[in-house]
Amino acid sequence: MSPRTHLRVEGTDPRRRGHDRGRRTGAEIARTWRTYSELFEVAAAARGVTLDVPALALRCLAATSAWSPELAEEIEGVAEGAGVPLWVVAALNARTEILAVAGTPRGGECSxxxxxxxxxxxxxxxxxxxxxxxxxxxxxxxxxxxxxxxxxxxxxxxxxxxxxxxxxxxxxxxxxxxxxxxxxxxxxxxxxxxxxxxxxxxxxxxxxxxxxxxxxxxxxxxxxxxxxxxxxxxxxxxxxxxxxxxxxxxxxxxxxxxxxxxxxxxxxxxxxxxxxxxxxxxxxxxxxxxxxxxxxxxxxxxxxxxxxxxxxxxxxxxxxxxxxxxxxxxxxxxxxxxxxxxxxxxxxxxxxxxxxxx
CATH class of the missing domain: 3.60.60.10 (Penicillin V Acylase; Chain A)
Known part of the structure:
Protein backbone atom coordinates (compact mmCIF):
# COMPACT_ATOMS: atom_id res chain seq x y z
CA MET A 1 0.00 0.00 0.00
CA SER A 2 1.32 3.45 -0.89
CA PRO A 3 1.87 5.92 1.95
CA ARG A 4 -1.31 7.60 3.12
CA THR A 5 -1.61 11.25 2.04
CA HIS A 6 -0.86 13.72 4.84
CA LEU A 7 -2.65 16.96 3.99
CA ARG A 8 -1.36 20.07 5.76
CA VAL A 9 -3.80 22.98 5.74
CA GLU A 10 -2.99 26.39 7.20
CA GLY A 11 -4.60 29.81 7.34
CA THR A 12 -6.79 31.94 9.56
CA ASP A 13 -9.37 32.67 6.86
CA PRO A 14 -11.87 29.75 6.70
CA ARG A 15 -12.77 30.18 3.04
CA ARG A 16 -9.12 30.29 1.97
CA ARG A 17 -8.34 27.30 4.16
CA GLY A 18 -11.17 25.41 2.50
CA HIS A 19 -10.13 26.53 -0.96
CA ASP A 20 -6.64 25.18 -0.35
CA ARG A 21 -8.07 21.85 0.79
CA GLY A 22 -10.34 21.62 -2.24
CA ARG A 23 -7.65 22.65 -4.72
CA ARG A 24 -5.21 20.04 -3.46
CA THR A 25 -7.68 17.16 -3.16
CA GLY A 26 -10.12 17.92 -5.97
CA ALA A 27 -9.61 14.62 -7.79
CA GLU A 28 -9.94 12.65 -4.56
CA ILE A 29 -13.11 14.54 -3.60
CA ALA A 30 -14.67 13.78 -6.98
CA ARG A 31 -13.78 10.09 -6.67
CA THR A 32 -15.10 9.87 -3.10
CA TRP A 33 -18.30 11.61 -4.13
CA ARG A 34 -18.92 9.06 -6.89
CA THR A 35 -18.74 6.26 -4.33
CA TYR A 36 -21.04 8.05 -1.89
CA SER A 37 -23.50 8.82 -4.67
CA GLU A 38 -23.73 5.10 -5.37
CA LEU A 39 -24.08 4.31 -1.66
CA PHE A 40 -26.93 6.79 -1.34
CA GLU A 41 -28.67 5.16 -4.29
CA VAL A 42 -28.23 1.67 -2.84
CA ALA A 43 -29.51 2.81 0.56
CA ALA A 44 -32.55 4.52 -0.92
CA ALA A 45 -33.39 1.56 -3.14
CA ALA A 46 -33.16 -0.86 -0.20
CA ARG A 47 -35.81 1.12 1.66
CA GLY A 48 -37.84 2.07 -1.37
CA VAL A 49 -37.46 5.81 -0.85
CA THR A 50 -36.32 8.70 -3.01
CA LEU A 51 -33.51 10.84 -1.65
CA ASP A 52 -33.20 14.45 -2.76
CA VAL A 53 -29.52 14.60 -1.85
CA PRO A 54 -28.86 18.21 -2.94
CA ALA A 55 -31.81 19.48 -0.88
CA LEU A 56 -30.83 17.45 2.20
CA ALA A 57 -27.22 18.59 1.93
CA LEU A 58 -28.11 22.27 1.61
CA ARG A 59 -30.49 22.05 4.58
CA CYS A 60 -27.63 20.74 6.70
CA LEU A 61 -25.36 23.47 5.35
CA ALA A 62 -27.92 26.13 6.31
CA ALA A 63 -28.05 24.73 9.84
CA THR A 64 -24.25 24.81 9.95
CA SER A 65 -24.17 28.41 8.78
CA ALA A 66 -26.52 29.42 11.59
CA TRP A 67 -24.47 27.56 14.22
CA SER A 68 -20.94 28.17 12.97
CA PRO A 69 -20.65 30.49 9.94
CA GLU A 70 -16.91 29.82 9.73
CA LEU A 71 -17.46 26.13 9.05
CA ALA A 72 -19.99 26.91 6.33
CA GLU A 73 -17.50 29.31 4.74
CA GLU A 74 -14.82 26.63 4.85
CA ILE A 75 -17.12 24.19 3.06
CA GLU A 76 -17.85 26.82 0.43
CA GLY A 77 -14.11 27.23 -0.04
CA VAL A 78 -13.62 23.48 -0.47
CA ALA A 79 -16.23 23.40 -3.23
CA GLU A 80 -14.67 26.38 -5.00
CA GLY A 81 -11.17 24.92 -4.76
CA ALA A 82 -12.26 21.48 -5.94
CA GLY A 83 -14.42 22.84 -8.74
CA VAL A 84 -17.53 20.92 -7.69
CA PRO A 85 -21.05 22.10 -6.80
CA LEU A 86 -21.44 23.36 -3.25
CA TRP A 87 -24.09 20.75 -2.48
CA VAL A 88 -21.61 17.94 -3.26
CA VAL A 89 -19.18 19.01 -0.53
CA ALA A 90 -22.11 19.72 1.79
CA ALA A 91 -23.39 16.17 1.11
CA LEU A 92 -20.02 14.62 1.89
CA ASN A 93 -19.92 16.41 5.23
CA ALA A 94 -23.55 15.40 5.85
CA ARG A 95 -23.14 11.81 4.65
CA THR A 96 -24.18 10.46 8.06
CA GLU A 97 -27.36 12.54 8.06
CA ILE A 98 -28.27 11.54 4.51
CA LEU A 99 -27.74 7.86 5.27
CA ALA A 100 -29.90 8.32 8.38
CA VAL A 101 -32.75 9.50 6.17
CA ALA A 102 -32.28 6.37 4.05
CA GLY A 103 -32.63 4.41 7.28
CA THR A 104 -30.81 1.27 6.16
CA PRO A 105 -29.07 -0.92 8.76
CA ARG A 106 -25.29 -1.07 8.68
CA GLY A 107 -23.74 -4.42 9.62
CA GLY A 108 -20.65 -3.19 11.38
CA GLU A 109 -19.09 0.01 12.64
CA CYS A 110 -16.63 1.44 15.11
CA SER A 111 -15.58 0.32 18.59
Missing amino acids: TVVRTGPRALGGQTWDWHEELADGWHVQSVRGDTVSFTGITEHGILAKIGVNEAGVGVLFNILGHMDDGADGVPVHLVARRVLGGAESFADAIDILSGAPVSASTVVTVVTADRAACVELSPAGVAVIPPDETGRLVHTNHFIDPALAAGEFRGRAEPETYDRARLLNERLRDGHRLDDADDIAALLTAHHGDGAEVCCHPPVDAKLGARWATLATIAVDPEAGRLMLHDGGPCTARPSTWTTISAR
Missing part, protein backbone atom coordinates in the same frame (compact mmCIF):
# COMPACT_ATOMS: atom_id res chain seq x y z
CA THR A 112 -13.97 2.72 21.08
CA VAL A 113 -12.01 2.05 24.27
CA VAL A 114 -10.49 4.52 26.76
CA ARG A 115 -8.37 4.22 29.87
CA THR A 116 -8.33 7.24 32.17
CA GLY A 117 -5.90 7.91 34.99
CA PRO A 118 -2.73 9.96 35.37
CA ARG A 119 -2.26 9.76 31.59
CA ALA A 120 -5.39 8.88 29.64
CA LEU A 121 -5.22 6.87 26.44
CA GLY A 122 -7.98 6.19 23.95
CA GLY A 123 -8.39 4.29 20.72
CA GLN A 124 -10.82 2.85 18.23
CA THR A 125 -11.40 0.96 15.04
CA TRP A 126 -12.79 2.96 12.14
CA ASP A 127 -15.04 0.56 10.25
CA TRP A 128 -16.61 1.67 7.01
CA HIS A 129 -17.25 0.58 3.44
CA GLU A 130 -14.29 -1.18 1.82
CA GLU A 131 -14.95 0.80 -1.38
CA LEU A 132 -13.81 3.89 0.56
CA ALA A 133 -10.49 2.42 1.66
CA ASP A 134 -8.74 5.03 -0.50
CA GLY A 135 -11.25 7.76 0.40
CA TRP A 136 -9.45 9.22 3.42
CA HIS A 137 -6.27 10.93 4.46
CA VAL A 138 -4.24 12.15 7.42
CA GLN A 139 -4.49 15.87 8.08
CA SER A 140 -2.84 18.60 10.13
CA VAL A 141 -4.79 21.85 10.33
CA ARG A 142 -3.48 25.19 11.61
CA GLY A 143 -5.12 28.58 11.75
CA ASP A 144 -8.16 27.95 13.93
CA THR A 145 -8.25 28.60 17.70
CA VAL A 146 -6.05 25.52 18.19
CA SER A 147 -4.16 23.37 15.70
CA PHE A 148 -5.11 19.73 15.36
CA THR A 149 -4.22 16.54 13.55
CA GLY A 150 -6.15 13.39 12.72
CA ILE A 151 -7.82 11.49 9.92
CA THR A 152 -10.79 12.39 7.76
CA GLU A 153 -12.43 11.51 4.48
CA HIS A 154 -11.74 13.50 1.32
CA GLY A 155 -13.84 16.66 1.38
CA ILE A 156 -14.95 16.25 5.02
CA LEU A 157 -13.43 18.81 7.36
CA ALA A 158 -12.68 16.43 10.25
CA LYS A 159 -13.41 13.13 11.95
CA ILE A 160 -11.05 11.58 14.52
CA GLY A 161 -8.10 13.47 15.98
CA VAL A 162 -6.33 15.35 18.75
CA ASN A 163 -5.45 19.01 19.10
CA GLU A 164 -2.47 20.90 20.48
CA ALA A 165 -4.36 21.66 23.71
CA GLY A 166 -4.54 17.94 24.40
CA VAL A 167 -8.20 17.37 23.51
CA GLY A 168 -8.74 14.10 21.67
CA VAL A 169 -11.86 13.09 19.74
CA LEU A 170 -13.00 9.55 18.93
CA PHE A 171 -16.10 8.93 16.86
CA ASN A 172 -18.85 6.27 16.64
CA ILE A 173 -22.12 6.50 14.76
CA LEU A 174 -25.38 5.87 16.61
CA GLY A 175 -28.96 5.67 15.40
CA HIS A 176 -32.16 7.11 16.86
CA MET A 177 -35.74 6.94 15.64
CA ASP A 178 -35.78 10.75 15.39
CA ASP A 179 -32.71 11.00 13.11
CA GLY A 180 -32.95 13.10 9.97
CA ALA A 181 -31.06 15.61 7.87
CA ASP A 182 -31.83 19.18 8.84
CA GLY A 183 -29.25 19.85 11.56
CA VAL A 184 -25.52 20.41 11.86
CA PRO A 185 -23.62 17.37 10.53
CA VAL A 186 -21.94 15.37 13.27
CA HIS A 187 -18.61 15.46 11.44
CA LEU A 188 -18.69 19.25 11.59
CA VAL A 189 -19.43 19.14 15.30
CA ALA A 190 -16.26 17.06 15.72
CA ARG A 191 -14.40 19.59 13.57
CA ARG A 192 -15.47 22.44 15.83
CA VAL A 193 -14.28 20.57 18.92
CA LEU A 194 -10.91 19.80 17.38
CA GLY A 195 -10.35 23.35 16.18
CA GLY A 196 -11.92 25.20 19.08
CA ALA A 197 -11.77 23.26 22.35
CA GLU A 198 -8.90 24.18 24.65
CA SER A 199 -10.07 21.99 27.52
CA PHE A 200 -12.33 19.09 28.44
CA ALA A 201 -15.00 21.56 29.57
CA ASP A 202 -14.81 23.44 26.25
CA ALA A 203 -15.37 20.20 24.34
CA ILE A 204 -18.38 19.21 26.46
CA ASP A 205 -19.89 22.69 26.02
CA ILE A 206 -19.49 22.60 22.23
CA LEU A 207 -20.97 19.13 21.95
CA SER A 208 -23.85 19.83 24.32
CA GLY A 209 -24.88 22.91 22.37
CA ALA A 210 -24.72 21.43 18.86
CA PRO A 211 -28.14 21.32 17.11
CA VAL A 212 -27.69 17.91 15.47
CA SER A 213 -30.30 15.97 13.53
CA ALA A 214 -28.48 12.62 13.41
CA SER A 215 -26.95 10.63 16.23
CA THR A 216 -23.36 9.87 17.14
CA VAL A 217 -21.14 9.50 20.17
CA VAL A 218 -18.08 11.70 20.39
CA THR A 219 -15.66 10.41 23.01
CA VAL A 220 -13.59 13.25 24.45
CA VAL A 221 -10.23 12.30 25.93
CA THR A 222 -7.85 14.70 27.68
CA ALA A 223 -4.77 13.97 29.75
CA ASP A 224 -6.74 13.20 32.90
CA ARG A 225 -10.42 13.06 31.90
CA ALA A 226 -12.70 11.34 29.42
CA ALA A 227 -16.38 10.96 28.62
CA CYS A 228 -18.57 9.57 25.86
CA VAL A 229 -20.97 12.30 24.73
CA GLU A 230 -24.02 10.78 23.08
CA LEU A 231 -25.57 13.26 20.65
CA SER A 232 -29.06 12.89 19.22
CA PRO A 233 -31.95 15.11 18.08
CA ALA A 234 -33.68 13.65 21.16
CA GLY A 235 -31.04 15.04 23.53
CA VAL A 236 -27.48 14.80 24.81
CA ALA A 237 -26.01 12.49 27.46
CA VAL A 238 -22.52 12.51 28.96
CA ILE A 239 -21.34 9.02 29.90
CA PRO A 240 -18.49 8.99 32.45
CA PRO A 241 -15.89 6.22 32.86
CA ASP A 242 -16.84 3.19 34.95
CA GLU A 243 -15.53 2.56 38.46
CA THR A 244 -12.24 1.26 36.99
CA GLY A 245 -11.70 4.43 34.95
CA ARG A 246 -12.48 2.80 31.62
CA LEU A 247 -14.91 3.55 28.82
CA VAL A 248 -16.20 1.23 26.10
CA HIS A 249 -18.60 2.39 23.40
CA THR A 250 -19.82 0.75 20.23
CA ASN A 251 -22.91 1.71 18.18
CA HIS A 252 -25.84 1.79 20.58
CA PHE A 253 -26.94 4.28 23.22
CA ILE A 254 -25.90 3.71 26.83
CA ASP A 255 -28.02 6.50 28.33
CA PRO A 256 -31.40 4.95 29.24
CA ALA A 257 -33.52 7.89 28.06
CA LEU A 258 -31.85 8.04 24.65
CA ALA A 259 -31.82 4.24 24.39
CA ALA A 260 -35.62 4.32 24.47
CA GLY A 261 -35.47 5.67 20.90
CA GLU A 262 -32.68 3.30 19.80
CA PHE A 263 -32.59 2.43 16.11
CA ARG A 264 -29.22 0.93 15.33
CA GLY A 265 -29.00 -1.45 18.25
CA ARG A 266 -32.40 -2.90 17.41
CA ALA A 267 -31.50 -3.30 13.77
CA GLU A 268 -27.94 -4.49 14.42
CA PRO A 269 -27.62 -6.35 17.75
CA GLU A 270 -23.96 -7.19 17.04
CA THR A 271 -23.10 -3.80 18.58
CA TYR A 272 -24.02 -5.26 22.00
CA ASP A 273 -21.81 -8.29 21.35
CA ARG A 274 -18.82 -6.06 20.65
CA ALA A 275 -19.36 -3.99 23.78
CA ARG A 276 -19.80 -7.11 25.90
CA LEU A 277 -16.63 -8.74 24.57
CA LEU A 278 -14.48 -5.64 25.09
CA ASN A 279 -15.78 -5.11 28.61
CA GLU A 280 -15.11 -8.76 29.46
CA ARG A 281 -11.54 -8.50 28.19
CA LEU A 282 -10.94 -5.41 30.30
CA ARG A 283 -12.41 -7.06 33.38
CA ASP A 284 -10.11 -10.01 32.78
CA GLY A 285 -7.12 -7.67 33.10
CA HIS A 286 -6.28 -6.70 29.53
CA ARG A 287 -3.74 -3.87 29.65
CA LEU A 288 -4.25 -0.50 27.97
CA ASP A 289 -0.86 1.11 28.23
CA ASP A 290 -0.01 1.83 24.59
CA ALA A 291 -1.20 1.58 21.00
CA ASP A 292 -0.17 -2.09 20.73
CA ASP A 293 -2.37 -2.89 23.75
CA ILE A 294 -5.30 -1.13 22.07
CA ALA A 295 -4.78 -3.11 18.85
CA ALA A 296 -4.60 -6.39 20.79
CA LEU A 297 -7.80 -5.56 22.68
CA LEU A 298 -9.63 -4.66 19.47
CA THR A 299 -8.48 -7.77 17.59
CA ALA A 300 -11.57 -9.95 17.64
CA HIS A 301 -13.39 -11.84 14.89
CA HIS A 302 -16.55 -13.93 14.64
CA GLY A 303 -14.91 -16.92 16.29
CA ASP A 304 -14.03 -14.79 19.31
CA GLY A 305 -17.64 -13.90 20.02
CA ALA A 306 -17.88 -10.59 18.16
CA GLU A 307 -16.44 -9.02 15.03
CA VAL A 308 -14.61 -5.96 16.33
CA CYS A 309 -12.08 -6.15 13.49
CA CYS A 310 -14.13 -6.20 10.26
CA HIS A 311 -13.32 -8.16 7.11
CA PRO A 312 -15.82 -8.03 4.24
CA PRO A 313 -17.28 -11.23 2.75
CA VAL A 314 -15.85 -11.87 -0.69
CA ASP A 315 -19.28 -12.05 -2.31
CA ALA A 316 -20.78 -9.01 -0.54
CA LYS A 317 -22.15 -6.16 -2.64
CA LEU A 318 -21.76 -2.41 -2.33
CA GLY A 319 -23.22 -1.30 0.97
CA ALA A 320 -22.37 -4.55 2.76
CA ARG A 321 -18.59 -4.74 2.40
CA TRP A 322 -17.59 -3.63 5.90
CA ALA A 323 -13.89 -3.35 6.65
CA THR A 324 -11.78 -1.83 9.39
CA LEU A 325 -10.08 0.92 7.42
CA ALA A 326 -7.93 2.25 10.26
CA THR A 327 -6.97 1.63 13.87
CA ILE A 328 -6.31 4.77 15.91
CA ALA A 329 -4.88 5.60 19.33
CA VAL A 330 -4.75 9.08 20.87
CA ASP A 331 -2.35 10.23 23.59
CA PRO A 332 -3.79 13.62 24.63
CA GLU A 333 -1.04 14.53 27.10
CA ALA A 334 1.53 14.31 24.30
CA GLY A 335 -0.88 15.84 21.76
CA ARG A 336 -0.29 12.97 19.38
CA LEU A 337 -2.21 10.42 17.38
CA MET A 338 -0.98 6.94 16.45
CA LEU A 339 -2.40 5.49 13.24
CA HIS A 340 -2.34 2.00 11.76
CA ASP A 341 -3.63 1.83 8.21
CA GLY A 342 -5.94 -1.18 8.44
CA GLY A 343 -7.49 -3.44 11.03
CA PRO A 344 -6.01 -4.11 14.48
CA CYS A 345 -5.25 -7.74 13.64
CA THR A 346 -2.54 -6.57 11.22
CA ALA A 347 -1.01 -3.95 13.52
CA ARG A 348 2.59 -4.43 14.63
CA PRO A 349 4.96 -2.09 16.51
CA SER A 350 6.50 -1.14 13.17
CA THR A 351 3.20 -0.33 11.43
CA TRP A 352 2.14 2.65 13.60
CA THR A 353 2.53 6.16 12.26
CA THR A 354 2.74 8.88 14.92
CA ILE A 355 1.46 12.37 14.11
CA SER A 356 1.81 15.30 16.49
CA ALA A 357 -0.61 18.22 16.78
CA ARG A 358 2.10 20.40 18.27
